[in-house]
Amino acid sequence: MAAFKRLLIGRPLKSTELGEQKLNKRKALAILSSDALSSVAYGPEQILLVLITVSTAAFWYSIPIGIGVLFLLTALILSYRQIIFAYPQGGGAYVVSKNNLGVYPGLVAGGSLLVDYILTVAVSVSAGTDAITSAFPALHEYTVVIAVVFVLLLTLLNLRGVTESASVLAYPVYLFVLALLVLIGVGIYRVMTGEVSPELHTPVGTPIAGISLFLLLKAFASGSSALTGVEAISNAIPNFKSPAPNNAAKTLSAMGILLAVLFSGIVALAYFYGVSPLAEVTVVSQIAEETFSRNFMYYFVQGTTALILILAANTGYSAFPLLAVNLANDKFIPRMFTVRGDRLGYSNGIIILGLLSILLIIVFQGQTEQLIPLYAVGVFIPFTLSQTGMMVKWIREKPAGWVSKLAINTTGAVISLMVTLMFFITKFAQVWSVLIFLPIIIFLFHRIKKHYEAVGDQLRLATCEPAVPIEGNVMIVPVSGITHVVEQSLNYAQSLGAEQIIAVHIPFDREEEARFEEKWRSWKPDIRLVTLHSPYRSIIQPLGKFIDVVKRKADESNYQVTVVIPQFIPKKGWHNLLHNQSSLLIRAHLLYRKDIVLTTVPYHLKK
Incomplete structure (x- = not known):
């Protein structure tokens, strides 16, 4: 398994190599x-889907709506630059909200983003898969x-x-950017040179019947x-x-410019x-077909678009584990x-994100379009x-x-709140579940926090009750037969100098009980044997009752009761399937008893 793991994810990295895993x-x-x-690939289309409910003549409103989206983008980029320098430890909206608005607003932000990153993976991979299956029906x-295969990869x-x-994912992303820049450049050139007929679009400013402020706000929210x-x-x-912080701020600015x-x-x-x-x-x-016809560039644009839709999921893999670290530290x-895992990434967060995304894909059968509004509102909260x-x-x-x-932050807050409200008003049927799962997530956060506080309170020396002194030890050794496994366990118990060692045998019939007692007297006459017939x-059940009796007597002398469990370990793992695992059952039953100590003595088989 270790060799297979190394083949899949590479050799383990030393903690001192963490600096080499940082990104330029x-x-x-x-x-x-x-x-x-x-x-x-889908934001501009969302604007048109709202406007077309009036008529295609209303499409000129996409220009001012697009300018509004760019205005909001500018406010968000400027705001998140400020967040980067104010909170260089990361955590984004969760840390900002928790530190300035209180714990519960922080948990709302953190819970929303955790769910949103899961949706990012499921929705992005499903969208990319749809692009592939559209090309190959x-x-x-x-x-x-x-x-599911894409998520696993x-x-x-x-x-x-x-x-x-x-290193692997950078190439498709930059190819997508290149493809769209070429598409936009050639397209604008065709428009400016008159190759595109002005009759294809309604002039900006043309009065359109049926347009309302509500519909424009809905289109703006969809485009956002x-x-x-x-x-x-x-x-x-x-x-x-x-x-x-400086590198992150420059990267954010570059992303904002490219996106705009x-x-x-x-x-x-x-x-x-x-x-x-x-x-x-x-x-x-x-647009690509109109610009290039169905030539190489058209397929290049379509191919890189499908790739970027799939690789958009990687944003979730980058951000989810780090957000989880901040929540876990709190x-x-x-x-x-x-x-951190073998490769210095937060592997538990990566694995959990992958599993939950696969679950979503399976539940929705890869048709996650209805999750897009929930995905968007999960960001705007x-x-x-x-x-x-920040205000x-x-x-x-x-x-x-x-x-x-x-x-800057006031502008961003007002517009973000407006977009959030518009999602709830216009797409309530698709986003109502956020009103259910967010309180549940916050409740779980609260219960986990209470558990950690309770554990810390009980383990802290200053608050714990003083430990009861132990005057001696009584050892109980369940035995199934006279074997090397039992012998090694008894030798271990004797080496600890216990005041009393009691071997316990549980036969199912009286004849077997008598035979075992006779053999024991010949083999270990110096160790007390107790047989508990179990009809x-x-x-x-009989072992538990016997332990209760011994424990009551041991408490009178401040003696500790220890149960020593003999267990043989097969040479090969699959051999475990051939044995009844009685020792595991005993340990599982006694593990949560507060008044005894459990010790397992393994005996490793050689063939």
Whole structure:
């Protein structure tokens, strides 16, 4: 197993090699912005899907709506730059909300993001799989299998370490950016040279009947789904090379510029080409076909788009484990999330994320489109809380230049809140579950925290009751026969100098009981044997009752009762299936008794 593990994830790394696993700006931009950049493939389309309910003539509104989305993007980028420098330890919206608004707003932000990163993986991989099965319809019936395989591959890649995964995933991300930049450049050139007929689109400013402020806000909220993933860099600051905050801030700015250029380019081309969203063909596909026809560049755009949709899941793999570390350090989720694996990544978080994503894909049979609104609202709740938290921070601390910082965060908070409310108002049927699972998650966080506090309180020497002195030891050794296993266990018990050793045999019939007692007297006459006849063939019940009797007598003299369990260990693991595992059953039954000590004495078989 160790050799197989090394083959899959590589050789273990020393703790001193952690610095070599940090990301430079180029690799960080690729793996941490893949979610945000991939949303260009569906964000503009979401705007058109709302506007088409009026008419295709209303598509000119996509231009001012797109400008509004860019305005919100600018506010978020500026705000998260401030968060990066204010909280360089990472944690993003969770840390900001907890420190400035209180524990429960922090848990709302943290819980939302944890769920959102799981949805990121499930939705992104499913979307990428749909792109593949659309190109190869024969694979459609294997959608779930293909999606699960992609999740397993991404999980494995991330278990190999953040640097190695970044090295592999950077190429498809930058190819996607290149493909879309070429697409936008050629498309704008065709528009400017008059190759695109002006009759394909309604002039900006044309009055359209049926347009309302509510519908425009709904379109704006839908288009804002293109901003999912913007917060990932602020969560993953510890993954950057030193100076981490500076590198993270520069990477965030680069991501914002790329996202703005790609998003605005696709929105503009969709308007000039008069593209309408279709169920079977994406907006990006229609723009690429109109620009290049069905040549190499068209398939290059489609191929890189499918790749980026799948690789967008990697943002979840980068951000989820680090957010989990912050929650685990605050004792709101299990401490196992703070443990680094062989390759110095937080492997428990990576594995749990992969398993939960696979579960979602299987439950929804790879059709996760209905999760997209839930996915978006799961981002905008933390957006709103983090912006509000930064507002409180600036008002409370009033550092130099705090008024301009406050203005940025206030703008971001107001727009994020508006988008969140619009999602609840217009897509309540798809996002109502957030009102159920968030309280449940916060309740679980609270119970885990209470458990850790209770454990710490009981283990702390200052608060624990004084230990009762132990005057001696009584050892009980369950024996099934006269064997080397039993002999080794008895020798071990005698070596500890116990005041009394009691061998306990539990026969199922009287004849066997008499034979065993006679053999014992010949073999170990100096060790007391107690036989407990069991007419109902139970080992646990008579042994438990006997331990109770011995314990009551031992308590009178402050003696400790220790149960020594003999156990032989087969040479090969599968040999365990051939034995009844009585010692395991005894140990499992007695493990949670507060008044005894359990000791297992293994005897390793050689063949």
